[in-house]
Amino acid sequence: MIKRVVCVSCPVGCEVAVDIADGQVRRIEGNRCPRGEAYARQEAVEPMRVVATSVKVVGGERPLVSVRTDRPVPRRLIPEIMGAVRRLAVEAPVEIGQVLAEDLAGTGARLVATRAVRREGTTGTTAGDPRRQFGERGPAP
Ligand code: SF4
Numbered sequence: 001m002i003k004r005v006v007c008v009s010c011p012v013g014c015e016v017a018v019d020i021a022d023g024q025v026r027r028i029e030g031n032r033c034p035r036g037e038a039y040a041r042q043e044a045v046e047p048m049r050v051v052a053t054s055v056k057v058v059g060g061e062r063p064l065v066s067v068r069t070d071r072p073v074p075r076r077l078i079p080e081i082m083g084a085v086r087r088l089a090v091e092a093p094v095e096i097g098q099v100l101a102e103d104l105a106g107t108g109a110r111l112v113a114t115r116a117v118r119r120e121g122t123t124g125t126t127a128g129d130p131r132r133q134f135g136e137r138g139p140a141p
Pocket residue numbers: 007008009010011012013014030031032033034035036037
């Protein structure tokens with residue numbers, strides 16, 4: 001079986017043909033460089049994607065925060081990951097880079113906020129109450 005893949009590793013966009021038999025890659029043609037071979041092999045056998053979406057925020061200045069996975073995940077697991085993300089709700093404030101979920105669908109990928117959301121009715125910093133991050137006694141002196 002020949003799978004055709006457009007390499008997106010650079011703007012040239014080579015069309016690469018991957019010959020697969022019995023689940024094994026037999027031949028790869030059409031790539032102009034080794035990056036294209038690696039990309040096409042991965043894409044033909046186990047396509048990977050970074051997931052970018054949003055998560056519900058409770059008590060925030062906006063109801064959603066944009067998020068993305070910190071690494072590509074198998075495309076076949078995206079429905080399972082999106083189901084988990086839809087059930088997720090985080091309390092404001094949310095910081096850029098804050099990890100909102102770990103090991104999505106067993107992939108090891110983390111879900112990371114890509115923007116900050118302040119608490120409703122607050123201005124300035126999004127740091128919030130340090131007791132929320134460090135426990136009731138706050139950060140160590
Ligand atoms: S195979 Fe190489 S030259 Fe072609 S699109 Fe991919 S990275 Fe670019």
